Amino acid sequence: MEPTEAGTTATTRSVDAGLRETLRRLSVLAGSAPPFDPGRAPAEPLALFTEWLCHAIESGVAEPHAMTLSTVDETGRPWARVLICKDVTTDGGWHFAVSSISRRGRQLSTNPVAALTFYWPQLGRQIRVSGPVVRDPDDIAAADFLARPAGSREMALTRRQSEPYSDQAELDAALATARAELATAPDLVPAEWTSYAVVADTVEFWQSDTTRRHVRVQYQRADGGWTRTLLWP
Known part of the structure; x- marks a missing residue:
């Protein structure tokens, strides 16, 4: 039995009788990355992030x-979704639009903090970034929007993301209007x-080990620089 939000208990039962065993049989930590010596890690996280990201690109990791x-929303409920990192800048900002x-x-207007997670299972690596969120200048947002594929810009111009809709015809009509x-105005950028940028105050690098002796290095901002700490696996 497990506690629920209301403090009561609920019976835990797999949706399929064999699901638990099926999940346990799946392989984990099968990725392979170059040796990582945390004692030789750079003094700040941006250099290490760039090194790991470039290695992921060169290794053919998808996306x-x-x-x-x-x-986090106004009630404290966390939400997560996958999107694309657009840039990482020397001020410690990880950018998205x-x-x-x-x-x-x-949610960012109400609680301007966020966490980012990069995970590359082929390499057994993940990077966690967290910190306050700030808005970039309008020209950066405009450049991002204009560089997007037509379909992406059309969908954004419907201005209805995450809203419910009744049927495909309603979506088609909204997209036709946006198109x-x-x-009429190819350089249009919606005001919204x-x-x-997530201005990181904490960045963690995690590299897996099949014996669970994972290597974890955490950077934290301090006194205008960064501290570096090994974390227990």
Whole structure:
């Protein structure tokens, strides 16, 4: 029995009789990465992030710039979704872009903090980033929007992300309206399109080990620089 949110108990039961065993038989920690000596890690995390990301790209990892963005709504409930990292800058900012009127945008307006997770199972590596979130200048947001594929811009111009809809015809109609809007004004950038940056105050690098002696190095901002700490696996 496990406690629920209300403090009562609920029976735990797999949706399929064999699911638990099926999951236990799946392989884990099968990735392979170069040796990582935390004692030789750089003094700040941006250099190590760039090194690991470039290695993931060169190793052919699919969508290595995909990351899980975790935010918190006004009630304290966490939300997570996968999106694309657009840039990492020397001020310690990990950048992404979304509509400020989307669910993500509203949550960031209420609670301007976030966590990011990069995971590359082929390499047995993940990177965790967390910190306050700030808005980038409007020109960065505009450049991001205009560089997006037409389908992405059309969908953003419906201005209805995460809202319920009745049927496919409703979606088709909204997209047709957005397509016509872009045909009239190809350089249109919606006012709500926003580029954000997670200004990291904590960055953790995790490399797996089949014996569970995972290597974990955590960087934290301190006195204008960074401290580096080994964490227990």
